[in-house]
Amino acid sequence: MILRRFVLAFSLSALATVAIASTANIGERQQIMKSNGGATKPVVAMLKGEAPFDLAVVQKSLANYQDNIGKFVTLFPDDSKSGEKTSASPKIWEDMAGFKAAADKFAADAKMASTAITDEASFKSNMPNVLKNCGSCHEAWRVKDPQ
């Protein structure tokens, strides 16, 4: 009897741990994407000519992208496919290698741009190539559901 209770309690706590782990992953993924959005806002304003060019801000955004995306791809364990308003497409788990390759491409493009961008002209010619990754990844790997 005691044994049975022990087993039950043990399984329940194991289940709860799994649930917490996945929730944490999904929450962290969403925070990272918010951070990417925050890094993109000033950059797009500069591209549109709505804000003056500021090399330090651009370089900071490019560094943020690289840090963020490296962490981002490690946050997709099998138990984090659903829940917590996730917009992750099931395709991520069907083709994890393809997903990681897309993330690597984003990081590589950001890295290349951080070397290439030294002034406003090189910013305007190199930055759009980095930002294209946002749309192409969301096209392939994200599915929005109403929450």
Next chain:
Amino acid sequence: MGRLIRSLVAAIALAALGAYWLATFDAYTVFRGDGRLTASRPPNAANGKVLFAAGGCFSCHASPSSPDRLHIGGGQPLKTPFGVFYPPNISPDPVDGIGRWTVLQFIRALREGTAPDGHSYYPAFPYPSYRHLTPEDAADLFAYIKTLPPLSGRTPEHALFFPYSVRQGLGLWKLAFLDARVIENDLTRPPEWNRGHYLVEGIGHCAECHSPRSLAGAVIAEKRLAGGPAVEGKGFVPNLTPDRTGLGEWSEAEIASVLRDGFTPDFDSVGGAMADVVRNTAQLSDADRMAIAIYLKSLPPIAGQSRSK
């Protein structure tokens, strides 16, 4: 008794013939068309190019093996609850594409959903929106498509579930759900609004994805543009009306902006099928993107499902 049976048989035969005729494209033209099937001026391929971008022809008619946005050999499967559609080759190839079509055949395809051989297209081809185009614009689009590279290769037949696989039903479907009238300018509204109305409800065919559909596959009128489930499986298409659950908090400039670079006001980047739509709308003029925004913001707000943040 014999006479009664004979009359019954005759009545049934007549009814069947009538139903058969109603399902032909002639009936649709007679009852629902506005007769405008010829252009009143020579075609303008430059305008056709704008319409090609606004309509996003490439997004469905792409050749799957080619990333070139001028290659419209078709064949990329479109998976829907009705089955799988294979958009056809609309390149100007004379054998496999539309190279031998006349301009009248093209206009009928676009405005009435009718193929040159008289069969009706499935409304996966969004003629429920294209029917609102002027014949001049349709002819311009045809002139532009004729300048694109001809590609050989036929696409597979659509693989649809019964009863959607019965093509004859489409003639009746058109009679039930469509008219084929050109969008007329509303003189009480500014020209930008009229342009936006024409782009959104005509060539842009926004409502074809951004509205829920009935079991018969028709857009539900009272929820038009208010978003709904994605036709291609899991997911959700946002509400475009100025409701709290839609574009209520967006400015016109923000709507025009997302159509140019894909970024929402909180710097999310649009994904799914919209990512490719943005590659098309990015080719439009600022004025056209703004016209779309002005029209969308003028719509009555309709509550839809909330967008996830």
